[in-house]
Amino acid sequence: MLKPETIPGVAAAENGLVTLDGPVGLAIAMTPEAAAETGRRLIAAAEIAATQVANELPLD
Template identity: 65%
Template sequence: MSEPESVPPQHLPGHASAENGLVVLDGPDGVAVTMSPDAAEETGRRLIEAARVAREG
């Protein structure tokens, strides 16, 4: 998935918290995502893998 040309990449990390048995990820520009613990855990793995690939070029 490529980034739209008009949206610059964010350089600040989001903030994750646990609320009422769910995981809430608050990101830049008012982005907020609520996930189940399982979805959050898998998303975390996928983000780490994508970051590794991006660093390798």
């Protein structure tokens, strides 16, 4: 099982695109429209996940 990331990514606007840089080499570029929809979907999923009971298995 993958260990969930606890460090948030860093978003920036560059040359009309939105870039997202994260830990472990994560990097993505999106159109503004794709970035906005991704943001909405991430927030919706985060709200649902926050109400769920975390898996009892250790993350190490």
